[in-house]
Amino acid sequence: MENIIVGIDVSKDRLDVAVRPSGEAFAVERNARGLEALVARLRELSPHVVALEATGGFETVVAAALAAAGLPVAIVNPAQVRAFAKALGKRAKTDPIDAAVTAHFAEATNVMPRPLADEATRLLADLVTRRRQIVEMIGAERQREQRLTGPRLRKSIARLLKALEKELASLDGDIDDAVRGSPAWREKEDLLESVPGVGPVIARTLIAELPELGQLGRKEIAALAGLAPFTQQSGQWRGKSFIGGGRTAVRCVLFMGALVAKQHNPVLKAFFDRLVAAGKPKMVALIAVARKLLTILNAILRDNRPWQTA
Numbered sequence: 001m002e003n004i005i006v007g008i009d010v011s012k013d014r015l016d017v018a019v020r021p022s023g024e025a026f027a028v029e030r031n032a033r034g035l036e037a038l039v040a041r042l043r044e045l046s047p048h049v050v051a052l053e054a055t056g057g058f059e060t061v062v063a064a065a066l067a068a069a070g071l072p073v074a075i076v077n078p079a080q081v082r083a084f085a086k087a088l089g090k091r092a093k094t095d096p097i098d099a100a101v102t103a104h105f106a107e108a109t110n111v112m113p114r115p116l117a118d119e120a121t122r123l124l125a126d127l128v129t130r131r132r133q134i135v136e137m138i139g140a141e142r143q144r145e146q147r148l149t150g151p152r153l154r155k156s157i158a159r160l161l162k163a164l165e166k167e168l169a170s171l172d173g174d175i176d177d178a179v180r181g182s183p184a185w186r187e188k189e190d191l192l193e194s195v196p197g198v199g200p201v202i203a204r205t206l207i208a209e210l211p212e213l214g215q216l217g218r219k220e221i222a223a224l225a226g227l228a229p230f231t232q233q234s235g236q237w238r239g240k241s242f243i244g245g246g247r248t249a250v251r252c253v254l255f256m257g258a259l260v261a262k263q264h265n266p267v268l269k270a271f272f273d274r275l276v277a278a279g280k281p282k283m284v285a286l287i288a289v290a291r292k293l294l295t296i297l298n299a300i301l302r303d304n305r306p307w308q309t310a
Helices: 032-045 058-068 078-087 095-108 119-147 151-180 183-193 200-209 218-224 248-264 266-277 282-303
Strands: 005-010 014-020 025-029 049-053 073-076 230-234 237-242
Touching: 005 058, 005 095, 014 032, 014 095, 025 032, 025 095, 032 058, 049 058, 049 095, 058 073, 073 078, 073 095, 078 095, 119 151, 119 200, 119 248, 151 183, 151 200, 183 200, 183 282, 200 248, 218 282, 248 266, 248 282, 266 282
Parallel strands: 005 049, 049 073
Antiparallel strands: 005 014, 014 025, 230 237
């Protein structure tokens, strides 16, 4: 029996649905009545997976309604779906076509359903994201401050920096309350911070942005973080290996952790030094340290055991 795959294109007011392999297509309104009709119809189909593109928030309510109804939901990367469409030679872009391409992508790549983050996890992720935005704004204002000489403009920047730093402190307090107020998150944070090189920012970003940590194998978790290497080659030509994709925020904090760990974590320092001594460029060695750090953190949460040097 063939697996039934459903692709949904989510727009502001409408949901276009495509079903494979039957080729069935239909649409419902993106409101309570439409979601009820969609759930009822999909329950009759008993799909293997229902795939939706991440669309900046429009998909959240739809995915939550489907998951609450017990349907197997997966949120897929829109960039990957678009690249898949180009590979198929589909230049036209309409909502029904996008739904069909999403279903085809899910079928071709064997997308697996994943449990959605609960409301508390989504709130923590929003807080962590906002904190990152504030930090970026502070960095931008400090760069402007270095270039400006006019006293009035420098005073303007100083006032804004003071407000941003106050907001950053407030967000840090909210994040701390959220994490330390949850026994499960508090235990996870303590386990992650047991690894030299991992502090509160890294631990809380991983809890919020990578809830799969500790539940997947090392290759799968590296791919989610965008740290799985891929090589370009053709015939006798051998290209370099690259990393990319995945969750940018997770990859960035793991690089931060790798920079600290290669100096203060005895295991990862020895690993970094060994790679450099073998002739690896320092940036390549640093990426390898970030990937190894992620593997260690994944194993620590999987085994529920803190860092041990021996």
